[in-house]
Amino acid sequence: MSATAGVGVLGCGPVTQAIHLPTLERVPEFHVARVMDINPEVAESVAGRVGAKWSTDADEVIADPDVDVVLVCSPNGFHAEQVIAACRAGKKAVLCEKPLAMTEEEAAEIARVSTETGVPVIVGAMHTFDPGWLAALDNWNEILTAAHTLRYSITLPPNPRFEDFATDIVGRPGPWQGGEFDADAAASMMSGSIMGLAIHDLPLIRMFCPDWEEAEVLSAQIIRSGGYLLHLRIGARNVRVAAVMTQTLQPEWRLEAIGDDIALDVDFPNSYVHYGSAVATLSRGTSAERVGPFEENGYVGEWRYLADLVNGRAEPIPIERLIDDVVFAIRIAGTGSTEVRDRFNREMETAR
Template sequence: MSQQAASQHAAPADRPLLGVGILGAGPVTQAIHLPALARLQDILEVRHIMDVDAAVASSVAARVGATAGTSMAALLDDPAVDVVAICSPHQFHADQVIAACRAGKKAVLCEKPFAMNAEEAARISAVSAETGVPIVVGAMHTFDPGWLAAEQNWGDLPGQVHTIRSSIVLPPNARFEDFATEIVTRPAAGRPDYSDPDVIKSALRGGIMGLAIHDLPLVRRFTPDFTDLEVLQVFHVRPFGYAVSLRTPTRVIELRAVMNGTWKPQWTFEAIGDDAALHIDFTPSYVQAGSAVATLTRGNGSDTRTFGPYGHNGYEGEWRELAGLARGTRQAPAAQTLIDDLTFALAIADATAASAGAGHAGAAGKAGVTP
């Protein structure tokens, strides 16, 4: 950021800017986080960007006038960095979250999933409790003002819900990324061998942990008995997608997604009860199209309330939350909530992959979730 730009967006003297350091400068950082942070220059400033590719780090950091580097340790040692965002490949998340907590940063944002298994999640929880550093997981829909408004107004809906649906129809991420920004070093796309059952299983597991996981914390909000989960049917959808039906003793859960050449993206979430229903239309995250619109309906439809659209989406919302946590004006989420969200997602992903069989329609099976 230039000195002139910095002066134009300077924070009040009693609320200095929080410095942001980002580990990983790939498409999510470039197309989502940097545009969101650009709208929050009165509270947050990108000061350090790290990527294992020095050219990528330098190119992306130059866009915001930040320090560039290839060393995580250098970023964590940088006194100008108050808040760390972890946008690296999944397998590095746990160790990097723990390192950021031990470095004494004020708050940590980690892209989902924040851990790959329950053991990693427990380690993160212990270190967060030990250091007092709050952690936010980047499930952006939980920070969307449309969702939050619905949550504040839905009354007894969670207790009466019997059916929950997440339905996603999107073009491939690359198309959104191209709309949003000039991406540096896009990974080469391959052609999966869908005649290989292991490829199908990997695609299904990846679909749950990479796409469905955005809505699974919302699903769990309406699923009090999530520890007793049964997979009814699984289908792999080409070129990339899934159709998964599950149930608990009191709920039916439907997860649907397809990424293809569609011209009109659609992302909806529904929770349907005996006397009330919630319908949410989420915007595609990459195009920075504002908040979700939530509709609450009761009875025969005569009582309908709509919330949104609001001026920002869930990605901006999570950064606002992170700034509040760093300043101590917001309360950190309970570690057990993050662990329960993760174990719920892992259980569905593992059971979905295990259920993939002949014709890619799985037999019913139990999904083990440890409360």
């Protein structure tokens, strides 16, 4: 094996180009050994940036003996099969972008194969590795049990604005050309929004909710211009999950946990930003304490953890925890989609 661990990349879209490749430049324990994309021009261009081999076949990357760690950045529907294949190939670890799986059955199979092969799996939920968030847990762990209200809100301009700050994107997918906006389209939009955007911080929400399996979707609404609004009841906790896509408002990515006499506010940096962690503020009455920002963000944090894992300096994250995280998201996406479809049909019926 090389002095550094070889990374094999499956999928060379904006997440690979604008997040992982710039991050890997900061983590000397790794080098990119091979990249794959179904578009050969994109694969060759991205490989040229990092001096790697390239392919249009995921199986070739997984089988490559120079690849020690597989990074799964393919479309969501391919995640489970590629994670499983990498585990069966006996790689040192697999880092999969969110979501880890799209069904509970896929999630269960990942857990089975990872356990059977002993290959650890990491999910690229960058905020779970953010130094500001981790410092908040270290300093104010009591908020996990004290909070009765949780608010998770995102305000974002289109991703290309941030992607272009990070790198020059080749082969960016074109804008989605939607058809008729009907009940099925609304339901699909809700499911895609939860599994593509809300899933970033649902693992953090779940940390506050040991009874997460009792989650009840009280209301769900899709914003046709881009966004969603969900109200949940999880045990004794009220949870609001919201996002809006905007061209004009100030970007924001925030998690708030509120108790009777204590409140935590975590202000995360936007996606694709390569400097600085979250800033976390804990308020008790009229006093407030703050941690962050730290110099590094969660992207670097996840790769540094992976380096420690590959080199025997860290313990694997229990696969059961990662499976519970994705099952939580899958169930909310399913229930939210059903609520949105029913709401759309009720409104259409009333309009008649």
